[in-house]
Amino acid sequence: MTTFKSYIGIDYSGAKTAVSRNRGLQVFRATPGVEPRKVKSPAGGKRNWTRKEIAYWCLERLNRDAPVIIGIDHGFSFPRNYMARHRIADWDQFLDDFQEHWPTDQDDSAVELFRHGNKRTGAPTELRLTERWTSSAQSVFKLDGAGTVGKSTHGGIPWLRFLRRRSHLRNRVHFWPFDGFDIPPERSVVAEVFPSIFRRRFPRRYASADEHDAMCVAWWLRDMDAQRHLGAYFNPPLTDDARETARLEGWILGIF
Numbered sequence: 001m002t003t004f005k006s007y008i009g010i011d012y013s014g015a016k017t018a019v020s021r022n023r024g025l026q027v028f029r030a031t032p033g034v035e036p037r038k039v040k041s042p043a044g045g046k047r048n049w050t051r052k053e054i055a056y057w058c059l060e061r062l063n064r065d066a067p068v069i070i071g072i073d074h075g076f077s078f079p080r081n082y083m084a085r086h087r088i089a090d091w092d093q094f095l096d097d098f099q100e101h102w103p104t105d106q107d108d109s110a111v112e113l114f115r116h117g118n119k120r121t122g123a124p125t126e127l128r129l130t131e132r133w134t135s136s137a138q139s140v141f142k143l144d145g146a147g148t149v150g151k152s153t154h155g156g157i158p159w160l161r162f163l164r165r166r167s168h169l170r171n172r173v174h175f176w177p178f179d180g181f182d183i184p185p186e187r188s189v190v191a192e193v194f195p196s197i198f199r200r201r202f203p204r205r206y207a208s209a210d211e212h213d214a215m216c217v218a219w220w221l222r223d224m225d226a227q228r229h230l231g232a233y234f235n236p237p238l239t240d241d242a243r244e245t246a247r248l249e250g251w252i253l254g255i256f
Contacts, residue, residue: 003067003069003183003225003230004032004067004068004069004188004189004221004225005031005032005065005066005067005068006029006030006031006061006065006068006069007029007030007031007036007068007069007071007218007219007221007222007225008027008028008029008030008039008058008061008068008069008070008071008217008218008221009027009028009029009030009036009071009073009193009195009213009214009215009216009217009218009219009220009221010025010026010027010028010054010058010070010071010072010073010214010217011024011025011026011027011073011195011210011211011213011214011217012024012025012051012072012073012074012152012155012156013025013051013151013152013155013210014074014104014111014150014151014152014153014154014155014156015110015151015155016110017106017107017108017109017110018050018051018052018104018105018106018107018109018155018159019050019051019052019107020050020110021041021043021047021048021049021050022048022049022050022051023048023208023210024210025048025049025050025051025054025210026038026049026208026210026211026213026214027039027049027054027057027214028211028214028215028217028218028219029061029218030218030219030221030222031222032222032225032226033226035219035222036214036215036218036219036222038206038211038214038215039057041053042057051105051155051156051159052105052107052159054159055105055159055162055163058070058163058190059162059163059166059169062163062169062172062173062188062190063168063169065188066172066186066188067186067187067188067189068188068189069188069189069190069191069221069225069230070188070189070190070191071191071192071193071217071218071221071253072156072190072191072192072193073149073152073192073193073194073195073213073214073217074149074152074153074155074156074157074192075128075140075149075150075152075153075157075192075250076091076153076157076160076175076178076192076250077091077094077128077140077157077178077248077249077250078094078122078128078140078141078249079122079126079127079128079140079249080128080129080245080248080249081122081126082122082126083248083249086120090178090247090248091175091178091247091248091250092164094248095157095160095161095164096161097120098120098157098158098161099157099158099161101114101118101119101120102114102118102120102154102157102158103158104154104155104157104158105158105159105162111143111151111154111155114154115143121141122139122140122141123139123141124138124139124141124142124143124150125139126139126141127139128140128249128250129242129245129246129249129251130246130249130250130251130252130255131252133255134194134197134252134255136194136196136197137149137194137196137252138150140153140154160175160190163190172187172188173187173188173189173190174187174188174189174190175189175190175191176189176190176191176234176251176253177234177243177246177247177250177251178247178248178250180247181234181235181243181246182234182235183231183234191253192250192251192252192253193217193252193253193254194252194254194255195213195214195216195217196213197252197254197255198216198220198254199212199213199216201216201220202215202216202219202220220254232256233253233254233256234253236251236255236256237256
């Protein structure tokens with residue numbers, strides 16, 4: 001028996017503004033026994049997604065598909081040292097503080113607009129614990145260069161706050177691992193993923209790397225749930241101190 005009714009993989013991009021159409025934004029959805037299928041933008045035709053559209057579409061899925069698991073390819077939080085510098089005690093406080101200094105969910109705002117002189121940032125050498133557990137993950141503060149996750153992270157975090165603040169989702173959506181490592185029954189999950197760790201496991205069916213990565217996320221989530229392995233990935237073998245760090249910094253689902 002599977003835990004979830006729907007498995008969503010999102011390959012993310014922090015380019016341009018929240019309402020700019022971006023081919024780097026790709027969404028795939030699978031259901032038990034059915035392989036992932038590409039989800040097109042609600043704008044219709046061949047138009048690409050926007051970050052704002054994805055946030056509202058995820059909100060709809062969390063309302064209609066529950067329990068659903070959504071894996072998003074960007075960092076959900078910042079390193080513990082950053083939290084200490086700015087006296088941030090928990091993830092909810094971090095989300096509010098980030099929104100104040102990086103309001104990248106505004107229609108006319110891009111990540112680049114807030115970079116100059118912004119004290120709420122860090123060095124591209126700073127890593128979260130989960131990033132130190134894998135050889136290929138990069139810092140959430142690395143905003144330049146190919147394959148960086150920094151812009152996606154800075155463009156995506158305000159939309160996590162958007163979902164988190166929807167009162168009708170409270171007690172129905174588990175933001176892992178900030179709400180704990182154990183998932184309550186019938187609870188939907190929103191989690192950070194890193195497609196690089198399992199993109200070679202699945203056949204290449206789409207031309208772009210972004211499409212392939214989003215497909216692999218949905219496929220991996222579906223397969224791990226069907227094989228009853230997701231529970232183990234929700235509880236990686238961490239010490240008590242490391243688990244406390246992960247409750248603040250976040251963790252990449254699949255890093256074990």
